Amino acid sequence: MMEKQKVWVPDPVEGFVLGIIQDIGHNGEATIIPAKSKQSTMTCSLDRIYYAEQHDQVDVDDNCALMYLNPATLLNNIRTRYDKDKIYVSIFFFFVFSSVSFWRYTYVANILIAVNPYFEIKNLYSSQTIKSYQGKSLGVMPPHVFAIADKAFPGKTESTKYLLRYLCELWGSAAGPIEQKILDANPVMEAFGNAKTTRNNNSSRFGKFMEVHFDNRYQVVGGYISHYLLEKSRICRQSEHERNYHVFYLLCAGAPEKLREQLSITKPDDFHVSYQY
Template sequence: MSVSASVVVGSHVWVEDPEVAWLDGVVVEINGEEITVDCNSEKTVTANLSNVYARDTDAPSCGVDDMTKLSYLHEPGVLQNLRSRYDMNEIYTYTGSILIAVNPFKRLPHLYAKSVMEQYKGVSLGELPPHPFAVADSAYRQMIHEGISQSILVSGESGAGKTESTKMLMQYLAYMGGRAAAEGRSVEQQVLESNPVLEAFGNAKTVRNNNSSRFGKFVELQFDK
């Protein structure tokens, strides 16, 4: 979704930069397929018209919680939105029914308390702020109402937080379907306590992750009717 021939001097755009990925600025000159952008970083960049992307000047500075609300769903627009939310410790963002998680590299325990799980029970996806609990609840409700198995795919590069996100999904699903065991431990606790066993066999330290999963995981939770 690059800027078309309709771009004019004064248009707000994103232009690629080798140091910070993308710079925002204003078009100051157009010469055929070559465009000059006066960036807000006080840097002037000349680029090919096909490598310049329109900037949504109406987007709120704090970002949006669902990126389908953006006027331009291209790489610089997506990255800017995620960064704006990340700066406010809003690490989860929707793109429709897809949940994007950005690893905060710090603990945010207030996001995963039992009281938070209660808030997401039975609430339609999108009514509350983006969260793994919302995705898990949606899958759980569809399983109950439709009577068929549901799948949640968690993907990302090494260190992105796939393992922790999976734990949050399992925590919520076990909480919704679990009962207290005879020895006082809940199903939720027992499910989560199984993770260290798998990690002991298949995790290792890498340059980017001290506890990196070195294997693919297929986790199946079965519920009684």
């Protein structure tokens, strides 16, 4: 019955809180009993309420497997998985077109959602994990950047790093000099494009377009970075409690004396743009 329906209600702190509909008034507002809050009841307009899953603590690999797919259930599934160290979750979209005589299905996209765990999850990117995703159809294995790497070339710095490792280690049979050069280029690019922010000590403040070239045996034969888009404003000014790019501090810490003299490098605290906190 409707009065037993579990729902998600918007909350300024949690995003959404779980509750059960107690009553629906004639004015279009529902009275809701919170599942965890000490508050006895709360009211909310029906157009701001989202249906909740019956088992809200059970996670699914694919958000589209949820009975009710809405912003609240999607976020709850991501949070539930995150609490279990499952930082990846997929969304497999397709459209269904109906006609008089038949149904038509059109694939739209395979989307991988990744949540930064801020610590290393054991064996998440091991060689054994790489091999376990080789040649598997999407959905057979749990969501992972390696599953996407087997089918496509996604972006974002961390995802690209592990995708390249997947391609070079698996399809390249062994990481030779070309593969290793491609992998070794990532720390250099990150030094010039990553910086500490208020939310992340190693935040990517740049974007790049990278090509990886293969021969007819799927061996890696080359790579090319055609675009490198940098947040240039960070070089001369940072927001409070944020820092310059990592390369600035690397130069302060280890540049040869001759280079230090040429660039007038001393220590980070001597520069307004370094913002040491």
